[in-house]
Amino acid sequence: MTGHSAPLASRRGWSPRDRRRLSRGGQYVLLAAVAAALVYLADWGAIRQSFLNTQVAADGLPRLFSAALKNTMIYTASGYVVGFALGMLLALMRQSSVAPYRWIASTYIEIFRGLPALVIFLMIGSLPLAFPGFQVPGGVYGQAALGLGLVSAAYMAETFRAGLQAVPKGQMEAARSLGMTHTRAMLSIVIPQAVRIVIPPLTNELVLLFKDSSLVLFLGVTAAQVELAKFGNDQASTFASPTPILVSGLTYLLITIPLGYVARRLEQRQGTAR
Amino acid sequence: MSTVEIRNLRKSFGELEVLKGIDFTVEAGQVVCVIGPSGSGKSTLLRCVNLLERPTSGQVVVDGTEITDPDVDIDAVRRRLGMVFQQFNLFSHLTVLRNVTIAQERVLRRGRAEAERVARETLERVGLSEKAEAYPAQLSGGQQQRVAIARALAMNPSLMLFDEPTSALDPELVGDVLAVMRELAGDGMTMMVVTHEMGFAREVADRVVFMDHGMIVEDGPPEQVIADPRHARTREFLGRVLHPEG
Numbered sequence: 001m002t003g004h005s006a007p008l009a010s011r012r013g014w015s016p017r018d019r020r021r022l023s024r025g026g027q028y029v030l031l032a033a034v035a036a037a038l039v040y041l042a043d044w045g046a047i048r049q050s051f052l053n054t055q056v057a058a059d060g061l062p063r064l065f066s067a068a069l070k071n072t073m074i075y076t077a078s079g080y081v082v083g084f085a086l087g088m089l090l091a092l093m094r095q096s097s098v099a100p101y102r103w104i105a106s107t108y109i110e111i112f113r114g115l116p117a118l119v120i121f122l123m124i125g126s127l128p129l130a131f132p133g134f135q136v137p138g139g140v141y142g143q144a145a146l147g148l149g150l151v152s153a154a155y156m157a158e159t160f161r162a163g164l165q166a167v168p169k170g171q172m173e174a175a176r177s178l179g180m181t182h183t184r185a186m187l188s189i190v191i192p193q194a195v196r197i198v199i200p201p202l203t204n205e206l207v208l209l210f211k212d213s214s215l216v217l218f219l220g221v222t223a224a225q226v227e228l229a230k231f232g233n234d235q236a237s238t239f240a241s242p243t244p245i246l247v248s249g250l251t252y253l254l255i256t257i258p259l260g261y262v263a264r265r266l267e268q269r270q271g272t273a274r
Numbered sequence: 275m276s277t278v279e280i281r282n283l284r285k286s287f288g289e290l291e292v293l294k295g296i297d298f299t300v301e302a303g304q305v306v307c308v309i310g311p312s313g314s315g316k317s318t319l320l321r322c323v324n325l326l327e328r329p330t331s332g333q334v335v336v337d338g339t340e341i342t343d344p345d346v347d348i349d350a351v352r353r354r355l356g357m358v359f360q361q362f363n364l365f366s367h368l369t370v371l372r373n374v375t376i377a378q379e380r381v382l383r384r385g386r387a388e389a390e391r392v393a394r395e396t397l398e399r400v401g402l403s404e405k406a407e408a409y410p411a412q413l414s415g416g417q418q419q420r421v422a423i424a425r426a427l428a429m430n431p432s433l434m435l436f437d438e439p440t441s442a443l444d445p446e447l448v449g450d451v452l453a454v455m456r457e458l459a460g461d462g463m464t465m466m467v468v469t470h471e472m473g474f475a476r477e478v479a480d481r482v483v484f485m486d487h488g489m490i491v492e493d494g495p496p497e498q499v500i501a502d503p504r505h506a507r508t509r510e511f512l513g514r515v516l517h518p519e520g
Contacts (some may be wrong), residue, residue: 168361168363170361171365171366173326173363174359174363175365175377176326176349176352177324177326177352177355177356177426178353178377178381178426178429179352179353179377179381180349180377180380180381181349184380184381188376188380189365192367196367
């Protein structure tokens with residue numbers, strides 16, 4: 001110690017370290033008070049009866065897994081496939097030397113990133129009005145894939161664009177110098193590397209889509225086509241208990257938390273590999 | 275017949291004129307080294323030979339085909355030209371073997387078995403047959419550059435272009451790459467090499483071309499251009515390169 005900080009610290013009686021301690025202690029006390037208030041105010045008997053009704057939960061479980069979770073996964077996967085393909089197409093269009101392609105792609109991305117996904121799902125049922133006689137193939141499954149695909153494509157396009165830009169220019173040059181056409185070089189060299197680079201954000205997009213699949217409930221689905229959110233909601237009204245909604249929520253977490261963890265791990269691994 | 279013939283080649287990037295009227299030929303079987311300070315336009319000249327850069331004006335004729343003609347199928351021309359880059363540019367998502375086979379299959383339409391046979395032969399030639407299953411990131415810079423040479427050779431080029439092939443390498447790895455290039459020259463490959471390796475140029479080149487400010491200043495056999503340059507600018511450049519402490 002050179003003695004420089006001593007006069008500063010003692011100027012107002014409290015050293016900076018004392019003040020930090022006091023502030024942190026105050027925050028702990030506040031947190032404890034809020035927790036105690038919540039515990040005191042909550043009706044534990046009612047909570048156990050409504051939210052943790054094991055009988056209701058057990059009754060729903062078989063169909064939760066055999067129908068609701070399965071359908072949620074189908075909606076998510078098919079929407080992801082549509083979004084992946086359309087997103088890649090949009091990303092390539094944004095880089096195109098054909099100006100109208102670039103305009104179309106950026107307009108699409110702006111619009112679909114700016115709209116709530118719910119609005120798109122509400123519109124999908126009206127598509128036949130614009131194209132008389134047109135039906136989305138696959139019924140609700142097709143409509144769900146289209147709706148989720150249209151939404152996620154806009155986000156994936158931006159992700160792919162970042163990935164394509166991250167591939168060093170020399171890769172394209174090397175491919176062209178070997179006599180590959182531009183298209184061949186994109187397909188064999190640039191796109192595979194770009195996709196590899198963006199696997200972590202693509203995994204996050206899968207998590208988002210898994211949650212957005214709950215919007216399928218607005219398409220008007222039958223009992224066989226039910227997904228997690230609607231299943232929970234229907235069961236809740238049947239049994240007049242919020243427990244099924246809680247179970248549905250936990251089922252979402254069962255998938256989203258591990259996936260999010262995988263995405264973060266992939267990101268870390270890429271961070272160290274570079 | 276000459277392999278490469280360049281006539282009054284000019285190249286500008288916006289306002290900046292990088293090549294100011296280059297006339298230049300490479301005869302079949304010749305090794306031509308292009309030397310000069312950075313920014314002299316030597317890499318741009320090399321990249322104009324396979325149209326990685328489009329010349330602003332002038333003609334480039336390769337194997338009798340005028341490649342600056344807009345109607346020429348440039349991919350067909352590039353098939354006969356091998357290029358080796360300063361930064362190697364190996365395809366990082368593919369194994370060494372796949373790096374060497376992919377263009378054979380996708381461009382020359384060779385079958386998988388034949389492409390792999392050719393790949394293993396060329397990898398043997400650059401001394402890396404045991405690395406066939408490795409990924410580029412697992413190799414040293416010198417090894418990567420030798421794979422890049424093998425990748426180009428597997429296409430049976432009639433001309434090899436080298437763009438500062440050893441400039442990105444640690445000094446102790448330069449020798450292996452130069453040894454491969456020396457061997458290639460000995461086998462009669464036509465080569466155009468942009469380099470700072472004066473020892474290599476003196477020993478291997480049939481001709482040395484000194485460029486400065488987008489023009490060819492001096493062009494002749496190495497014993498003349500390197501050992502006894504006529505122009506003051508060449509002497510000054512060589513003085514700095516050969517005796518950096520000077």
